Amino acid sequence: MAAEAGVSQSTVSRALAGDPVVSEATRARVFEAARRLNYAVDENAARLRSGRTATLAVVVICRPDEDRKDLNPFTYSLLGTVCAAASARGYETLVSFQDGPENLSGRYEDRRRADGLIVIGTTQNLPAWTYYRDLGLGGTRMVCWGSPFDELDWIRSDNNAGARLATRHLIEAGYTAPACIGSEASLQRQFKERYDGYVEAMREAGLTPRLVEIEEGISREEQGRRAARQLIDQGLPCDSIFAVCDEIALGTLRELSEAGVAVPGRLGLIGFDGIRASANAMPPLSSIQPDFAAAGAMLVDKLLATIAGEPNTDRRVPVTLLARESTRRPA
Amino acid sequence: MAAEAGVSQSTVSRALAGDPVVSEATRARVFEAARRLNYAVDENAARLRSGRTATLAVVVICRPDEDRKDLNPFTYSLLGTVCAAASARGYETLVSFQDGPENLSGRYEDRRRADGLIVIGTTQNLPAWTYYRDLGLGGTRMVCWGSPFDELDWIRSDNNAGARLATRHLIEAGYTAPACIGSEASLQRQFKERYDGYVEAMREAGLTPRLVEIEEGISREEQGRRAARQLIDQGLPCDSIFAVCDEIALGTLRELSEAGVAVPGRLGLIGFDGIRASANAMPPLSSIQPDFAAAGAMLVDKLLATIAGEPNTDRRVPVTLLARESTRRPA
DNA sequence: CTGAAAGCGCTTACAG
DNA sequence: CTGAAAGCGCTTACAG
Numbered sequence: 001m002a003a004e005a006g007v008s009q010s011t012v013s014r015a016l017a018g019d020p021v022v023s024e025a026t027r028a029r030v031f032e033a034a035r036r037l038n039y040a041v042d043e044n045a046a047r048l049r050s051g052r053t054a055t056l057a058v059v060v061i062c063r064p065d066e067d068r069k070d071l072n073p074f075t076y077s078l079l080g081t082v083c084a085a086a087s088a089r090g091y092e093t094l095v096s097f098q099d100g101p102e103n104l105s106g107r108y109e110d111r112r113r114a115d116g117l118i119v120i121g122t123t124q125n126l127p128a129w130t131y132y133r134d135l136g137l138g139g140t141r142m143v144c145w146g147s148p149f150d151e152l153d154w155i156r157s158d159n160n161a162g163a164r165l166a167t168r169h170l171i172e173a174g175y176t177a178p179a180c181i182g183s184e185a186s187l188q189r190q191f192k193e194r195y196d197g198y199v200e201a202m203r204e205a206g207l208t209p210r211l212v213e214i215e216e217g218i219s220r221e222e223q224g225r226r227a228a229r230q231l232i233d234q235g236l237p238c239d240s241i242f243a244v245c246d247e248i249a250l251g252t253l254r255e256l257s258e259a260g261v262a263v264p265g266r267l268g269l270i271g272f273d274g275i276r277a278s279a280n281a282m283p284p285l286s287s288i289q290p291d292f293a294a295a296g297a298m299l300v301d302k303l304l305a306t307i308a309g310e311p312n313t314d315r316r317v318p319v320t321l322l323a324r325e326s327t328r329r330p331a
Numbered sequence: 332m333a334a335e336a337g338v339s340q341s342t343v344s345r346a347l348a349g350d351p352v353v354s355e356a357t358r359a360r361v362f363e364a365a366r367r368l369n370y371a372v373d374e375n376a377a378r379l380r381s382g383r384t385a386t387l388a389v390v391v392i393c394r395p396d397e398d399r400k401d402l403n404p405f406t407y408s409l410l411g412t413v414c415a416a417a418s419a420r421g422y423e424t425l426v427s428f429q430d431g432p433e434n435l436s437g438r439y440e441d442r443r444r445a446d447g448l449i450v451i452g453t454t455q456n457l458p459a460w461t462y463y464r465d466l467g468l469g470g471t472r473m474v475c476w477g478s479p480f481d482e483l484d485w486i487r488s489d490n491n492a493g494a495r496l497a498t499r500h501l502i503e504a505g506y507t508a509p510a511c512i513g514s515e516a517s518l519q520r521q522f523k524e525r526y527d528g529y530v531e532a533m534r535e536a537g538l539t540p541r542l543v544e545i546e547e548g549i550s551r552e553e554q555g556r557r558a559a560r561q562l563i564d565q566g567l568p569c570d571s572i573f574a575v576c577d578e579i580a581l582g583t584l585r586e587l588s589e590a591g592v593a594v595p596g597r598l599g600l601i602g603f604d605g606i607r608a609s610a611n612a613m614p615p616l617s618s619i620q621p622d623f624a625a626a627g628a629m630l631v632d633k634l635l636a637t638i639a640g641e642p643n644t645d646r647r648v649p650v651t652l653l654a655r656e657s658t659r660r661p662a
Numbered sequence: 663c664t665g666a667a668a669g670c671g672c673t674t675a676c677a678g
Numbered sequence: 679c680t681g682a683a684a685g686c687g688c689t690t691a692c693a694g
Contacts, residue, residue: 096423110370
């Protein structure tokens with residue numbers, strides 16, 4: 001390659017790396033030769049020598065034995081925006097889906113495979129999150145979405161603002177008894193934050209909060225179904241529902257629909273997360289949507305700041321109201 | 332590290348790589364030392380020296396300017412199973428989402444970043460597929476899902492069998508005039524295969540096929556909506572619909588639903604792809620589901636066979652019928 | 663079964 | 679602005 005361009009190996013390297021010190025004429029000659037030979041830099045050698053990997057590892061935590069095709073679509077959307085944000089900043093992404101203890105492995109930095117780690121996915125896999133917490137405490141650079149722990153760097157939706165937005169939307173639409181299907185105790189800490197926001201908005205409106213606590217150890221959809229069943233069995237002591245995530249809300253909606261409860265007539269319903277499937281529900285589900293692109297960008301930027309040893313205090317992804325047909329329109 | 336274990340560098344390498352030639356006692360000593368020092372092999376150096384990357388690149392083609400969170404969920408599910416299959420075979424996955432010409436880059440092999448390439452994603456981006464076709468013709472080892480071209484290795488659903496399954500399901504349920512919302516000309520060649528299967532099943536039942544051709548250049552959902560609108564405007568000259576993909580079927584369902592057409596009473600509806608969102612539709616959408624895990628495994632296995640220079644003739648992913656509420660039950 | 667030595671293909675001080 | 683040289687941390691013949 002150096003021979004083809006008629007320069008030294010060093011100059012080839014500098015030209016291709018965009019070092020401004022090489023002359024324009026030389027650079028052109030080198031690029032032309034590279035094109036002729038279909039030459040590309042061996043990244044293994046480059047990375048070995050330079051010590052930089054320009055790669056971020058993205059770990060998606062799954063529920064044990066969960067079918068890969070059935071992951072929460074929220075997770076997939078977040079994966080997409082994380083990879084896009086990394087790419088926009090010149091980083092490639094090494095992606096893996098992990099569930100059981102036998103395939104947990106986050107030693108990307110030690111192995112010089114990546115400069116740091118972004119961990120996303122289901123909260124419902126405590127052993128996996130414990131493994132990654134310990135790794136992070138051991139010095140691996142990482143940022144999380146959905147960790148049940150607070151020790152490590154994380155990014156989350158602005159859950160308080162979103163829950164207040166949802167609750168006020170119900171109240172402004174004329175509902176006077178919004179209940180919340182959610183949890184104070186779930187490993188998914190965002191649920192508690194959303195419930196707290198709901199409680200605050202209710203109190204401010206002079207209304208009494210009502211929580212239907214979800215059951216643990218079953219799918220989100222099934223949680224929504226069972227909570228709806230419970231409300232139906234109690235004779236529907238509410239006129240609307242704020243469900244703390246869309247997957248739960250979709251289960252709730254199906255159960256209500258099968259029981260013949262009219263939405264939004266008899267019961268208004270709003271979820272949280274703004275997943276795409278909520279638009280396909282009937283009626284289309286109102287929701288609170290985080291800015292997905294911002295979420296991906298914030299995860300990547302926080303990790304890059306950590307790697308560079310710079311401060312980065314952004315933690316909350318802004319959210320907006322998606323008012324669709326599962327809630328009445330405000331008067 | 333070698334000092335810590337009291338052996339040579341060569342022996343450390345052999346022990347950690349699992350070379351059966353090293354004695355059990357030595358291996359144990361090396362592993363113990365690695366644990367103490369928290370040592371991990373520098374993969375850049377290992378890969379440089381050995382020439383193997385144990386990595387597959389996975390490229391997801393997006394529609395230009397498409398929001399990363401709005402990709403067809405089919406694509407995300409396939410991404411998940413591809414990564415899982417690669418991981419099960421000892422390969423890591425370098426994932427990137429590509430759309431515009433400025434971020435098209437598939438030179439993973441040249442750069443020694445990966446041993447080969449799996450390309451999936453939307454068919455609706457001809458420049459991207461053209462780029463990858465040329466790359467493949469130039470010798471890059473790759474396998475595709477969704478390419479509008481036939482030149483390269485590909486894996487697809489068993490579209491003929493699936494379409495026949497769907498059509499016969501409608502006929503057996505008592506529908507006598509199933510139409511097809513699909514395409515003979517779409518870049519998505521799978522649509523033509525599905526239409527052909529529909530036509531065959533219709534002919535075998537002595538029925539006359541009817542195609543509602545989708546419009547190009549709009550989203551799948553919008554294609555479904557417009558086709559439904561067209562049928563409604565024609566006074567519904569059919570009693571059921573086979574839509575060639577779920578995203579189209581969901582658009583169709585929404586349009587029918589807004590127009591007050593009862594599904595499955597006035598019109599039966601079945602889609603294709605078995606995406607998760609179809610289960611959340613109201614009524615839940617019947618569909619043809621490819622075996623996603625098999626799809627991911629077949630893509631990876633075909634690529635690994637190509638890399639190893641071995642034959643691999645598997646191309647068709649088996650499909651099954653998902654009979655849900657959008658079609659009447661067979662008598 | 664283990665060790666000494668070569669070399670994978672780069673980047674980067676250092677020198678000019 | 680360019681080149682000669684060192685060396686990143688491994689793996690792998692080769693020798694014993």
